[in-house]
Amino acid sequence: MTNTPPTPLLEARDLHVEVNGKPILKGLSLTVNAGEVHAIMGPNGSGKSTLSHVVAGKPGYTVTGGSLLYRGQDLQALAPEERARAGIFLAFQYPLEIPGVNNVYLLKAALNAKRKHLGQPEVDAFEFLQLVKAKMQRMQMDEAFLSRGVNEGFSGGEKKRNEVLQMQILEPTLALLDETDSGLDIDALKVVSAGVNDLRSPDRAIVMVTHYQRLLDYIVPDFVHVLADGRILLSGGKELALELEARGYDWVRAQDAA
Amino acid sequence: MSIDNLRALGLPSGRDEAWKYAARTLSRRDWWSAPSDALSLPDKAAIDAAVLPVEAPVLVFAGGHAVPRALGGFGALPAGVSLRPLSEDAVKAPTGDSGEQRIAAIAAATTPGAWELAVAANVDAGSLQLLHLPAPGTGALVLRIRLARGARLQLLESLADGESALAGATSAAGSATGSAANSPAPTLTRWLQVQLADGASLTHAIVQQLPLDAALLEQLDVSVGRDATYLGLPVSLGAQAAHTAAHLSLEGPGAFGHWQQFLRVDGNQHTDVQLTVTHAAANTTSTQAVRALAGGRSRGAFSGKVVMPPSAHGADSAQSIRNLLLSATAELDTRPQLEIHVDDVKASHGSTTGSLDEQALFYLRSRGIGEQEARRLLMQAFAADVIARLPWPSLREWLATRVLP
Numbered sequence: 033m034t035n036t037p038p039t040p041l042l043e044a045r046d047l048h049v050e051v052n053g054k055p056i057l058k059g060l061s062l063t064v065n066a067g068e069v070h071a072i073m074g075p076n077g078s079g080k081s082t083l084s085h086v087v088a089g090k091p092g093y094t095v096t097g098g099s100l101l102y103r104g105q106d107l108q109a110l111a112p113e114e115r116a117r118a119g120i121f122l123a124f125q126y127p128l129e130i131p132g133v134n135n136v137y138l139l140k141a142a143l144n145a146k147r148k149h150l151g152q153p154e155v156d157a158f159e160f161l162q163l164v165k166a167k168m169q170r171m172q173m174d175e176a177f178l179s180r181g182v183n184e185g186f187s188g189g190e191k192k193r194n195e196v197l198q199m200q201i202l203e204p205t206l207a208l209l210d211e212t213d214s215g216l217d218i219d220a221l222k223v224v225s226a227g228v229n230d231l232r233s234p235d236r237a238i239v240m241v242t243h244y245q246r247l248l249d250y251i252v253p254d255f256v257h258v259l260a261d262g263r264i265l266l267s268g269g270k271e272l273a274l275e276l277e278a279r280g281y282d283w284v285r286a287q288d289a290a
Numbered sequence: 291m292s293i294d295n296l297r298a299l300g301l302p303s304g305r306d307e308a309w310k311y312a313a314r315t316l317s318r319r320d321w322w323s324a325p326s327d328a329l330s331l332p333d334k335a336a337i338d339a340a341v342l343p344v345e346a347p348v349l350v351f352a353g354g355h356a357v358p359r360a361l362g363g364f365g366a367l368p369a370g371v372s373l374r375p376l377s378e379d380a381v382k383a384p385t386g387d388s389g390e391q392r393i394a395a396i397a398a399a400t401t402p403g404a405w406e407l408a409v410a411a412n413v414d415a416g417s418l419q420l421l422h423l424p425a426p427g428t429g430a431l432v433l434r435i436r437l438a439r440g441a442r443l444q445l446l447e448s449l450a451d452g453e454s455a456l457a458g459a460t461s462a463a464g465s466a467t468g469s470a471a472n473s474p475a476p477t478l479t480r481w482l483q484v485q486l487a488d489g490a491s492l493t494h495a496i497v498q499q500l501p502l503d504a505a506l507l508e509q510l511d512v513s514v515g516r517d518a519t520y521l522g523l524p525v526s527l528g529a530q531a532a533h534t535a536a537h538l539s540l541e542g543p544g545a546f547g548h549w550q551q552f553l554r555v556d557g558n559q560h561t562d563v564q565l566t567v568t569h570a571a572a573n574t575t576s577t578q579a580v581r582a583l584a585g586g587r588s589r590g591a592f593s594g595k596v597v598m599p600p601s602a603h604g605a606d607s608a609q610s611i612r613n614l615l616l617s618a619t620a621e622l623d624t625r626p627q628l629e630i631h632v633d634d635v636k637a638s639h640g641s642t643t644g645s646l647d648e649q650a651l652f653y654l655r656s657r658g659i660g661e662q663e664a665r666r667l668l669m670q671a672f673a674a675d676v677i678a679r680l681p682w683p684s685l686r687e688w689l690a691t692r693v694l695p
Contacts, residue, residue: 088656091648116658128653132671138657145658181671182653198657 039104040065041206041237042087048097049079049086056082058262059098064206067234071248071273072241074259075281080241081125083259084208088122089115102206116142117149119205123195123212130182135194136164138182139201146202167200170230172223188215196227207231209240213247225250245277258284291385293399297322302389309389311591311623313531313560319477319505323428324400332357332423332452340450342497344682346417349373352424354431354478355402370413370441376404381432393509393535397430397481404432409441411487417444417682423452424476424504434483437490437518444681449478449498449506451528475503475530482510486518488542493521495680497689500528502557508534516542516571522549523679524563525689532561540567540574540605547576550676555588555620556695562591562623569598569605569635578609581676583669584620585695591623596637598630605632609639614646614672616695669694 042064049057056079064070074080086093086100089112100107107115130138144154168177171193183191192212199207209228213221228238228251240251248256248270256272257264260281265288266272276284301317302309332352341348347367350357356373367373383398384391398404409415422431437443478500486492500506506529514520526532538547547567555561567576578594596607613622626639646668654664673693680686 090652090656111661112652112655113658113660113664116656122656124653124656128647128650130650130653130668130671132674133654133667138654138659141659141663142657145660149658202657 038065040101041103042239043101043104044083044098046098047086047095047100049082050094050096051082051092055096056262057086060259060263062257062264064237064239066205066237068255069232069238069251069253070240070255070257071253072239072257072259073243073245073273073276076243078260079262080259081210084122084210084239084241087115087206087208088112088120113145116202117146121199121202121204121207123192123199123207123209125211125214127183127191127195129184129186131184133182135180135182136161136178139164139198142198143201164201167197170200171197171227173197189217189220192216192220192224193227196224200227200230203231205236207236207238209238209242211241211243213242213244221247221250245273248273260285291383291387291395291399293322293324296396296399299387302392306389308535308564309533311562311564311593311625312533313562313589315531315560316505316507316533319531320428320474321396321477321479321507322400324402336423336452337421340423340448340452341421342419342446342448343684343688344417344419344446345684346419346444346446348419348421349407351420351422351431354429355425356405368415368418370410371415371418371443372408372410374406374408376406376432376434378404380404380406390535390537391509393479393507393533394481394511396507397432397479397509400428400479401430401432404434406434406436408436409438409443409490411438412440414442417446419446419448422447422449422478424450424478424500426476427474428477430479432481434485435492435494436485437487437492439487440489441487442491444493445495446682446685447494447496449496449500449528451499451501475505476501477505478507480506480508482508484510484512484520486512486514486520488516489518490515491519493523493681495523495525495685497525497685498528498532500532502528502530502559504529506532506534508532510534510536510538512536512538512547514538514540514542514545514547517544518542519546520548521679522551523676524549524551524553525677525680525693526551526553526561526563527693529561530559534561534563536563536565538565538567538576539570540576541570543571543573545571545574547574548578550577550579550679551581551592552673552676552693553580553582553590553592554584554673554693554695555582555590556585557588558586559588560590562589562593564593566595566597567607569596569602569607571601573604574602575605576607578607578611579676580611581614581672582612582622583614583616583672583693583695584622585616587617587619589621589623591625593625593627594639595627595629598628598632598635598637600632602632603634605635605637607635607637609641611639611641612672612675613641613643614669615643616645666694
């Protein structure tokens with residue numbers, strides 16, 4: 033009997049992506065397995081956000097070469113909503129304010145869309161509200177949130193908490209966090225990190241895109257990758273983040289060029 | 291002016307400022323035939339089908355005729371509220387040939403009879419629904435709404451689609467082979483005069499869902515007294531062509547005038563609204579908010595003119611117009627105008643035109659919401675801005691999905 037390795041949750045091979053005709057990712061390769069937490073670091077403009085957006089299916093992001101697989105399936109064939117129902121979640125760097133669409137309504141519609149995809153019945157309204165309230169407490173969010181529009185009038189920190197709250201409710205298989213730490217003070221960072229750490233599990237993977245090492249003190253990654261010029265130039269363990277913090281990114285580029 | 295004179299004049303052309311954005315198809319309609327004297331009665335089922343879901347007494351008009359209580363037209367009026375016919379002299383129809391007053395002139399010349407709805411001083415009359423059922427052919431309504439000092443009313447006018455009413459009316463007229471399909475497309479002329487005495491308050495919702503082959507000419511002349519409040523809440527959904535001229539005059543110091551409109555056009559519909567708010571007295575306040583949604587090859591237009599004469603000291607006006615285009619062939623025109631002849635006033639206006647926010651759409655889809663559903667949610671949210679002002683939760687809920695194309 034041979035032990036075949038499990039199919040990775042996310043596998044990018046020599047991935048090329050254009051945004052509005054401009055090449056951003058230029059041969060990126062990355063493998064993420066269930067149970068792993070990855071941090072993608074890199075200078076501004078390196079393509080970090082592009083990676084998370086192309087995995088989530090943002091319109092306008094075109095794969096021009098290579099492959100992008102989720103559980104062995106080509107993601108390009110799936111609409112953003114189909115990816116979400118299949119377990120991909122993107123926590124936005126700048127969550128949208130959508131006045132007139134209620135927060136809880138969105139949460140419930142999102143959860144029911146996923147349950148329907150899985151052949152499960154709709155969630156019970158009462159149980160759902162209890163669940164939301166419990167998770168809100170965990171994320172230290174105000175009850176007033178229940179009656180408001182999506183992110184309407186939220187501060188930057190509240191929006192990030194809301195992203196993680198949605199993640200806690202939807203329990204994704206692959207969670208992508210796009211600069212979730214930006215704009216957070218230290219207390220909010222702790223709350224948000226605790227919310228993310230709740231989700232660590234052997235059958236789930238988390239990919240964090242971040243500019244700063246600080247986040248990784250709270251959500252400790254198994255792997256750290258340096259993304260620059262549209263490619264992963266270097267991968268290592270959590271200690272790589274500390275080295276990047278101390279030395280910057282230029283040495284990685286120099287080493288890659290050599 | 292006589293019907294013959296009006297017919298000879300025709301409708302004003304687009305060169306007339308007040309008719310600049312009006313649908314040209316309006317001039318091809320027959321506005322001049324007097325409605326039949328015989329009231330073709332809608333049946334009970336047609337009325338029940340057309341009544342909007344609001345807890346309120348209902349008064350029924352069919353093609354401009356008031357349907358008598360004895361014939362199931364309306365229930366008991368609240369205490370302090372009266373409905374009575376107005377004599378021709380009392381109507382005070384405009385006599386000149388001005389384009390601004392043309393609709394009033396046509397309505398006065400062709401109506402089967404004018405009415406006055408009055409609320410006595412200091413009476414809070416609660417809610418009342420006026421249900422207007424279209425009749426085949428030409429209809430004309432002249433209605434004066436008069437609130438005495440300190441009176442309050444929440445009035446919901448429903449201009450019903452009334453498909454069943456049209457069919458019902460035809461069969462009531464005894465035509466065995468007739469059907470709504472081969473009766474002439476309805477035209478309706480409405481002239482409403484609203485007079486609010488000092489301290490009175492009128493919430494005036496108009497839900498217009500006329501059949502898609504209907505045409506509508508509508509003139510509202512609103513006069514608001516000292517410390518009185520007019521809140522106009524038109525929701526315009528139906529008719530092939532509709533032209534509304536609204537004149538809101540803040541006559542008494544401290545008067546409030548608000549116009550919060552939702553307008554949706556689709557297919558080949560063409561709706562335009564000409565609103566003029568005159569701050570005739572000091573310390574008067576007005577707001578105008580319009581949310582317009584256009585799909586297909588439709589056209590919509592809103593002209594909002596705010597006039598502040600020298601008497602308008604301390605007046606305050608704010609205008610917010612947002613247009614949402616759902617197709618490349620739809621058109622929405624917006625024309626804000628300010629005419630200010632005094633210094634110590636505030637007047638702001640803002641207007642945007644765009645399509646559905648792609649970022650918001652992606653955000654919803656990234657949460658598992660299907661594309662069509664996400665579009666629906668964003669359109670509903672857009673409409674909710676003004677729909678939320680309707681004071682009846684049951685009606686807001688009823689409209690939530692019906693405002694979408």
